[in-house]
Amino acid sequence: MTVFNRQVVRQHRDRAASNLTEHDFLFREVGTRLLDRLDDVIAKFPVAVDLGCRTGLLAELRDSQGGIESLYGCDLSERMMAHSAMSGAVADEEALPFADAALDLVISNLSLHWVNDLPGCMTQVRRALKPDGLFLATMFGGETLHELRAVLSEAEIAVQGGLSPRVSPFTDIRDAGALLQRAGFALPVVDTETITVSYSDPLKLLHDLRGMGEANAVMERRLTAMRRETMMMAMQLYMEKYAGDDGRVPATFQILTLSGWAPSPTQQQPLKPGQGETSLTKFLANDGD
Numbered sequence: 001m002t003v004f005n006r007q008v009v010r011q012h013r014d015r016a017a018s019n020l021t022e023h024d025f026l027f028r029e030v031g032t033r034l035l036d037r038l039d040d041v042i043a044k045f046p047v048a049v050d051l052g053c054r055t056g057l058l059a060e061l062r063d064s065q066g067g068i069e070s071l072y073g074c075d076l077s078e079r080m081m082a083h084s085a086m087s088g089a090v091a092d093e094e095a096l097p098f099a100d101a102a103l104d105l106v107i108s109n110l111s112l113h114w115v116n117d118l119p120g121c122m123t124q125v126r127r128a129l130k131p132d133g134l135f136l137a138t139m140f141g142g143e144t145l146h147e148l149r150a151v152l153s154e155a156e157i158a159v160q161g162g163l164s165p166r167v168s169p170f171t172d173i174r175d176a177g178a179l180l181q182r183a184g185f186a187l188p189v190v191d192t193e194t195i196t197v198s199y200s201d202p203l204k205l206l207h208d209l210r211g212m213g214e215a216n217a218v219m220e221r222r223l224t225a226m227r228r229e230t231m232m233m234a235m236q237l238y239m240e241k242y243a244g245d246d247g248r249v250p251a252t253f254q255i256l257t258l259s260g261w262a263p264s265p266t267q268q269q270p271l272k273p274g275q276g277e278t279s280l281t282k283f284l285a286n287d288g289d
Contacts, residue, residue, distance in 0.1 A: 002116050006076070006092065008217040009114045013054070013077035016213030020055050020083070023211030029195065030138050030255055031058050031109045037136060037257070038066025038107075045105035045134070049074055051093060051125070052111020054213075056084030068105065077213075093121050098128035105129075108137035110255075113170055114217065122183035122260075132264035135185060141192055141254035142172040147242050148205065148251065155234035159227060176256050185260025186267055195253045202238040205251045 016023070035058065044067040050058045053073035062068060073088030074096075075081050081090050091097045093115050106125045115121045125135050171179070173192050180188035199205050209215055242249045261267065 004114050004116055004217050006094070006114075006116070006217075010076050012210075012215050012217060013075070013213040014079040016211055017055060017077060017079040017083050019211060020080075020213070023208050024054075024057060026195065026197070026212070026253060027054065027057055027110055028061070031061050033193075033255075034058075034107065034109055034136065034138050034257065035062050035066060037259075038068070041066065041134065043067055043132075043134065044069065046070060047103050048072070048105035048107060049088070049098070049103055049128075050086070051096075051106055051108040051137075052076070053084060053086060053088065054080045054111075056086040058107065058109055059084070059086050096121070096124045096128060098124075100127050101130045103128050103130065104133050106133075106135050106137075108139075110138050110140065112137055113139045118171070118179050119182050122179060122185070126184050126260070126262055129262035131262055132266060133262040134259065135180075135261070136257075136259045138255055138257050139176075140170045141176075141256040142170045143194070143252060143254035144170050146252055147238065147249070148202070151202075151234045151237040151241065154237055155230050156226075159230040159233055170254070171256065173254075173256055176258055180258060180260040183260075184263065186263045188258075188260040190256060190258050192257070193255050195255060197251045197253065198248045199251060200248055202235050202249050202251075205249075 046069045048068045048071045050056070050071060050073050053059070053075050054077075056073055059071050059073065062071065071086065073081060073084050073086035074091050074093075075084075075088075076090070076092055078090045081088065089097055093112065094117055106129060112118065112121065122135070129135065173190060176190040177188055180190070197205075238249055244250075
C-alpha cells in the first residue's frame with residue numbers, strides 16, 4: 001500500500017536541510033534518549049548506520065556512547081547529507097544499499113514513519129545486520145498530534161464540506177511489535193512515551209513542522225493549499241479546545257521505541273513446550289488444594 005509520496009518526503013527534507021538546527025529540538029531530545037538506551041547494551045558495534053540521519057544529529061550527540069566505533073549516515077535527501085559531516089549514502093529506506101550481514105547496528109531516529117513498506121524496510125535491515133546485530137529505532141506513534149488532527153478535520157468539514165488527510169497516519173503501538181516479528185527479528189521489544197510541547201500559538205507548531213521537514217506527504221492529501229478561512233477556524237478551535245490557564249496550547253508527540261536483534265544461535269532461546277522443569281500449577285494452586 002502506498003500511503004506516502006516519497007518524492008514529496010524528499011522535497012520536504014531538502015527544503016528543511018539548511019535551517020534544520022532552528023527546529024530540531026524534538027529530534028535532539030528523542031535522539032538523546034535513544035542513544036542512552038545503547039548504554040544499557042553490553043555489546044560493541046564496529047560498523048553502525050544511522051538510517052534517516054538527516055544532517056547527522058546522532059553523530060553529533062553520541063560522543064562515545066553505546067559501543068559504536070564507526071557510524072555512517074543514510075538519508076533520502078541529498079541536501080540533508082550535504083549538510084552532514086557523516087560519511088554515508090543517499091538512499092531510500094525502501095531500497096537499502098547494504099550487503100547482507102554487513103552491519104553490527106542500525107539505528108534510526110524519527111524517520112521510519114514516512115516509509116510505505118515498513119515490513120519490507122525492516123526485513124532489509126535485518127538482512128543487513130550480522131547475526132546478533134541490533135536494530136534500534138524511534139518513530140512517531142498513533143497519538144501524535146491528535147490535537148492538530150482533530151481541529152483540522154473539524155474545520156475542513158465545516159468550511160469546505162469534506163475531509164482530506166492533513167496529518168500523516170502513524171503506526172499504532174499494537175502493530176509495531178508485530179512488524180518486528182514479521183521482519184524476522186529476535187527478542188522484539190516496543191515501548192512508548194509521550195512528549196508534550198507547549199506553544200503560545202498553534203501557528204508556531206505548523207511553522208516547526210515545516211522547518212523539521214515533517215509537513216504532510218500523504219498521497220491522498222489535497223494538492224491545493226488549505227483555504228485561509230479553514231486554517232483560521234482550525235487555529236481558533238485549537239485555542240478554544242486545548243489552551244491552558246496560561247494561554248498556551250499543547251502538541252502531543254507519542255514516541256515508539258523499537259528494538260530487535262538479528263537471529264543468532266548464541267541468543268537465549270525459549271524452551272519448547274513440555275521442557276519446563278517446574279509446573280506453573282505449583283505457583284497458581286491455592287493453599288487448600
